[in-house]
Amino acid sequence: MRALVFDFDGLILDTETSVYEAWRTVYEEHDQVLPRDRWLSRIGTDGSAFDPLVELCARVGETLDAERIRHRRMAFHRAHIEGLDQMPGVRTCLEHARAKSIRTAIASSSPFNWVNGHIERLGLTHFFDQIVTAEHVDAAKPAPDLYLRATELLGVDPGDAIALEDSPNGVQSAKAAGLYCIAVPGPMTRTLSFEAADTVLASLDARPAGEWIAQAAAARDARNANQQIISSR
Numbered sequence: 001m002r003a004l005v006f007d008f009d010g011l012i013l014d015t016e017t018s019v020y021e022a023w024r025t026v027y028e029e030h031d032q033v034l035p036r037d038r039w040l041s042r043i044g045t046d047g048s049a050f051d052p053l054v055e056l057c058a059r060v061g062e063t064l065d066a067e068r069i070r071h072r073r074m075a076f077h078r079a080h081i082e083g084l085d086q087m088p089g090v091r092t093c094l095e096h097a098r099a100k101s102i103r104t105a106i107a108s109s110s111p112f113n114w115v116n117g118h119i120e121r122l123g124l125t126h127f128f129d130q131i132v133t134a135e136h137v138d139a140a141k142p143a144p145d146l147y148l149r150a151t152e153l154l155g156v157d158p159g160d161a162i163a164l165e166d167s168p169n170g171v172q173s174a175k176a177a178g179l180y181c182i183a184v185p186g187p188m189t190r191t192l193s194f195e196a197a198d199t200v201l202a203s204l205d206a207r208p209a210g211e212w213i214a215q216a217a218a219a220r221d222a223r224n225a226n227q228q229i230i231s232s233r
Contacts, residue, residue: 001217003154003161004097005147005179006128007044008108008115010166010186012090013122016043017187018080022073023052029072032059043189044167046109046140086122087186089204093164094127096209105130105150107163107173109140130154142169147177159224162216164204171197180216 010016020039027034034052042050057064097104104127108115112133119125130153137145151158163174166186174181175196183197184204194200198219199212 001160001162001213002156003103005105005107005150005161005163007165007170008106009110011164012086013118014186018077022076025076026069026073030060044141044169046134093204093209103129103154105154107132107146107150109134141173144173144177147174147179168192
């Protein structure tokens with residue numbers, strides 16, 4: 001396998017819990033309950049399918065001060081996220097990729113400044129050959145665009161790349177682009193179904209990176225062999 005393509009939110013850094021908790025707090029301040037199932041459906045996407053502010057306004061029956069809510073939400077979010085460290089196994093996985101000359105990228109539905117800012121804070125910038133975010137494609141996940149663009153910039157065939165994802169939307173995106181996909185559910189997504197993923201890991205340090213990379217390579221080789229048999233008939 002020639003490349004690893006990482007999701008960001010929930011995979012490299014658990015931003016998803018604090019974002020949810022921030023909005024949950026805003027809802028509680030207006031005597032409302034944030035629907036967790038609706039929230040989970042937006043994880044891994046650009047969030048356009050469910051706007052929590054629009055939902056809250058509809059529930060309370062009035063137009064709320066969007067700017068005040070934004071500042072309140074961001075203050076809560078930053079207070080909880082700025083001290084967060086990377087998820088277990090991330091750096092070890094990246095170090096393994098560098099040692100084996102495996103190219104690396106991030107494919108995220110979030111904005112570039114958000115992703116890059118955290119990557120810089122975590123001291124991981126030098127590990128990534130490319131960072132592809134919402135601004136770089138026409139459609140965010142679950143569309144395949146982010147993964148197709150990432151593998152294009154890395155100069156590898158999607159079939160020779162592994163996607164690392166924490167959400168079903170992300171898995172759908174990676175598989176649609178033709179990547180082998182390993183699901184690594186985070187705290188917010190552990191209860192969701194990952195049946196579409198090729199492999200599921202409890203965390204990136206649950207197994208040595210060399211093992212699941214070799215597993216992905218074997219699956220790729222078996223698939224290619226089957227395709228050759230079919231085409232020769």
